[in-house]
Amino acid sequence: MNVEKIRDDFAYLDGKKVGKEVIYLDTGATSQKPSCVIEAVDNYYRYSNANPHRGAHFLSWKATEAYENTREVVRKFIGAKRASEIVFTRSTTESINLLAYSYGLSKLRSGDEILISILDHHANLVPWQMVAKKTGAKLVYAYLKDDYSLDYDDLRSKINEKTKIVSITGSSNVTGELIDSKLITKWAHEVGAISIVDGAQLIPHVKTDVVDIDCDFLAFSGHKMFSPMGIGVLYGKYELLKELEPFNLGGDMIEYVYEQESTYQDPPLKFEAGTPNVGGVIGIGAAIEYVEKIGMEEIFAYEHELTQYAYDLIKDIPNIKIFYPPKDKAGSVISFTFTDIHPHDIATILDSKGIAVRSGHHCAMPLHQYLGTSATARATFSIYNTKKEAEIFAKELKNVRKVMGL
Numbered sequence: 001m002n003v004e005k006i007r008d009d010f011a012y013l014d015g016k017k018v019g020k021e022v023i024y025l026d027t028g029a030t031s032q033k034p035s036c037v038i039e040a041v042d043n044y045y046r047y048s049n050a051n052p053h054r055g056a057h058f059l060s061w062k063a064t065e066a067y068e069n070t071r072e073v074v075r076k077f078i079g080a081k082r083a084s085e086i087v088f089t090r091s092t093t094e095s096i097n098l099l100a101y102s103y104g105l106s107k108l109r110s111g112d113e114i115l116i117s118i119l120d121h122h123a124n125l126v127p128w129q130m131v132a133k134k135t136g137a138k139l140v141y142a143y144l145k146d147d148y149s150l151d152y153d154d155l156r157s158k159i160n161e162k163t164k165i166v167s168i169t170g171s172s173n174v175t176g177e178l179i180d181s182k183l184i185t186k187w188a189h190e191v192g193a194i195s196i197v198d199g200a201q202l203i204p205h206v207k208t209d210v211v212d213i214d215c216d217f218l219a220f221s222g223h224k225m226f227s228p229m230g231i232g233v234l235y236g237k238y239e240l241l242k243e244l245e246p247f248n249l250g251g252d253m254i255e256y257v258y259e260q261e262s263t264y265q266d267p268p269l270k271f272e273a274g275t276p277n278v279g280g281v282i283g284i285g286a287a288i289e290y291v292e293k294i295g296m297e298e299i300f301a302y303e304h305e306l307t308q309y310a311y312d313l314i315k316d317i318p319n320i321k322i323f324y325p326p327k328d329k330a331g332s333v334i335s336f337t338f339t340d341i342h343p344h345d346i347a348t349i350l351d352s353k354g355i356a357v358r359s360g361h362h363c364a365m366p367l368h369q370y371l372g373t374s375a376t377a378r379a380t381f382s383i384y385n386t387k388k389e390a391e392i393f394a395k396e397l398k399n400v401r402k403v404m405g406l
């Protein structure tokens with residue numbers, strides 16, 4: 001992978017235009033965008049802009065074609081069987097909310113169980129709390145081992161005939177752990193539960209095949225993988241999508257509308273009410289083309305090695321505490337804190353040196369409570385980061401202690 005060439009694609013590395021040289025280690029929150037994605041979106045709004053699916057004119061036809069062609073691009077990218085299994089949403093959050101409202105509320109009953117893990121992001125936790133409250137179902141958690149990795153024995157022991165939904169992250173946004181979604185899906189199916197994968201931190205980094213995993217649903221966001229914000233995907237097995245009630249209702253998702261009732265389109269349009277984010281869809285299509293050109297395997301290998309490199313550079317800094325799983329399960333995230341410095345101070349001091357890391361609970365409050373800390377600092381590594389940047393990060397992180405007078 002030619003990192004220097006890749007860096008040419010990212011305008012944020014132009015310190016003069018940005019106003020500051022930035023070492024961006026916050027891709028876990030959102031990625032920077034390559035020029036090809038920005039240009040694709042720009043071109044769409046300049047030369048193809050119209051409301052899709054509803055006009056007989058040339059521009060509407062062009063917008064519809066671009067929109068539906070991208071559905072096919074996404075299908076291929078995640079290995080789905082049919083393009084109609086790809087629903088465009090706003091984000092991972094919206095995709096999971098769709099499942100909570102359309103599947104959870106209608107299928108679950110008192111005494112049923114929803115299994116998630118303590119690693120899960122609020123997006124894959126709060127909607128299930130709502131379903132549990134409204135239906136009387138129970139929200140059950142799988143916990144971690146002492147090495148911060150998911151305890152698969154604990155998880156398996158919590159799957160039983162009451163379990164109806166198993167919804168687990170494909171990769172943690174705090175520990176970075178890559179989860180064996182295929183194995184978990186198999187266990188879920190053994191008791192007749194459905195398996196949902198939160199792919200927000202998985203899809204941008206690891207080549208994923210939904211047919212191989214056999215999950216029933218998978219959610220992800222474009223913006224963590226070089227696309228614009230406001231575009232997400234829900235993959236669902238067609239027969240399950242077909243039987244789900246729509247989540248949003250209105251224009252474009254209907255077949256016939258009468259005064260008192262309506263009939264709906266088949267999936268995926270049934271779930272895409274209103275004017276869609278065509279610009280975002282064009283953006284995610286361009287982003288997929290971009291990562292495929294580089295190669296998902298190459299991306300994973302590079303990010304994994306770089307993250308390990310950074311981890312080795314910081315792991316022995318005095319008083320550092322790193323919530324990092326064993327190397328063979330690690331992704332491209334390092335969350336850490338000092339026993340005697342607050343993560344917000346760490347992030348502020350690093351920012352003064354032009355290094356962008358995240359600090360806080362990263363939308364995983366129960367996980368932080370479980371880990372016994374209110375917050376962590378988090379560095380995430382992507383294809384535009386370099387070893388030199390990792391070295392500067394490590395050097396300045398050591399310096400944080402001096403700045404704090406420790």
Ligand SMILES: Cc1ncc(COP(=O)(O)O)c(C=O)c1O
Nearest residue numbers: 091092093121123173200201221
């Ligand atoms: C693991 C995980 N799931 C879900 C989300 C929610 O993604 P979005 O805010 O794009 O909906 C995030 C975002 O950080 C995440 O890291």
